[in-house]
Amino acid sequence: xxxxxxxxxxxxxxxxxxxxxxxxxxxxxxxxxxxxxxxxxxxxxxxxxxxxxxxxxxxxxxxxxxxxxxxxxxxxxxxxxxxxxxxxxxxxxxxxxxxxxxxxxxxxxxxxxxxxxxxxxxxxxxxxxxxxxxxxxxxxxxxxxxxxxxxxxxxxxxxxxxxxxxxxxxxxxxxxxxxxxxxxxxxxxxxxxxxxxxxxxxxxxxxx
Numbered sequence: 001x002x003x004x005x006x007x008x009x010x011x012x013x014x015x016x017x018x019x020x021x022x023x024x025x026x027x028x029x030x031x032x033x034x035x036x037x038x039x040x041x042x043x044x045x046x047x048x049x050x051x052x053x054x055x056x057x058x059x060x061x062x063x064x065x066x067x068x069x070x071x072x073x074x075x076x077x078x079x080x081x082x083x084x085x086x087x088x089x090x091x092x093x094x095x096x097x098x099x100x101x102x103x104x105x106x107x108x109x110x111x112x113x114x115x116x117x118x119x120x121x122x123x124x125x126x127x128x129x130x131x132x133x134x135x136x137x138x139x140x141x142x143x144x145x146x147x148x149x150x151x152x153x154x155x156x157x158x159x160x161x162x163x164x165x166x167x168x169x170x171x172x173x174x175x176x177x178x179x180x181x182x183x184x185x186x187x188x189x190x191x192x193x194x195x196x197x198x199x200x201x202x203x204x205x206x207x208x
Contacts, residue, residue, distance in 0.1 A: 013180070017177070017180045017181065017182075019156070020156050020158075020177060021177075021181050021182075021184045021185070023152075023156060023196075023200055024177075024181075024184075024193060024196040024197070024200075025184055025196075027152070027196040027197070027199040027200035028192060028195065028196035028199070030199050031195045031196060031198065031199035034199070035195075035199075040067075042063055042064075042066070042067045043064070043067050043132075043136060045063070046060045046063050046064055046067075046136045047135075047136045047137075047139050050096060050136050050137050053089075054093055054096055054097070055089040055090075055092045055093035055096055056088075056089070056092040056096070056133055056136065056137065057085050057088055057089050057092075058080060058081060058083075058085055058088050060092075060133075060136070061080065061088070061092075061122070061129070061133060064129065064132040064133060064136060065077075065129060067132065068128055068129060068132050068144075068146070070128060070129055074122075075121075076121040076122035076124075077121075077122065079121035079122075080120060080121040080122050083120075083121070088120065091116060091117070091119050091120050092117070092120075092133065092137075094116045095113040095114075095116040095117050095133070095134060095137065096113075096137040096138070098112035098113040098115075098116055099112070099113040099134050099137050099138040099141060099142050100137065100138050100141070102141075105172070105175070106141060106142075106171045106172070106174075106175045106190070107168045107169065107170075107171040107172030107173075107175060108168065109138075109141070109171075110134065110142060110167050110168045110170070110171035110172075111165055111167065111168025111169075111171075112168075113134045113137070113142075114127070114130055114131075114134065114165075114167040114168060117130045117133065117134070127145045127146075127166055127167045127170075128144075128145060128146040128147075130167065131143065131144045131145040131146070131167060131170075132144055134167075135191060135194075139189075139191060140189055140191075141189075141190065142171065142190060142191070143170070143171060143174055143189075143190035143191050143193060143194035144191070144194045144198070145166075145167060145170050145194070146198065147201070148197070148198045148199075148201030148202050149170075149194060149197040149198055149201055150201065151200075151201035151202075152196075152197040152198070152200040152201035153173075153197065153201075155200065155201075158173060160173060171190065174190045174193050174194070175190075177193060178190065178193065
């Protein structure tokens with residue numbers, strides 16, 4: 001059982017949530033001030049196409065690889081490009097449907113979508129690219145995960161291990177934060193939280 005904000009606080013949940021939200025609000029402001037407002041244009045284009053088609057193709061995955069600044073030099077890229085477009089879209093279509101299923105909790109939907117993507121090369125280990133794909137599939141519901149996000153979670157004492165099912169647990173953790181953020185969480189999406197964590201994780205990585 002991984003540590004929630006409440007558990008991390010040893011029962012002093014209100015104070016713990018307050019400390020985390022102090023960090024999130026400050027980091028989100030830093031992100032908005034420090035990142036170009038045009039940076040997400042490519043992501044938004046992919047999300048719009050996914051909304052219309054209900055799936056993502058090889059070109060969409062390639063675009064998100066660039067957007068996330070990941071390398072496409074690994075063998076998985078050639079393996080993925082060697083698959084028929086229809087096969088890739090059949091898999092991503094099922095992942096899209098899973099994360100858009102509002103009949104289940106956010107974390108459960110994330111886990112289901114992540115499990116589907118395991119069928120494709122490039123998605124069998126790690127969650128950075130997979131989380132980008134799933135977030136493009138449901139921008140208002142999902143969130144991106146990467147090493148900087150992990151660093152921010154570690155810095156505030158929230159445990160998120162690399163054990164199987166990490167992406168689902170990550171979304172469950174964000175749900176927990178959004179539910180207990182009070183007035184400061186109003187208007188925030190899971191994606192807003194992930195950008196704040198991303199920014200905070202970069203700041204903590206630069207500390208001695």
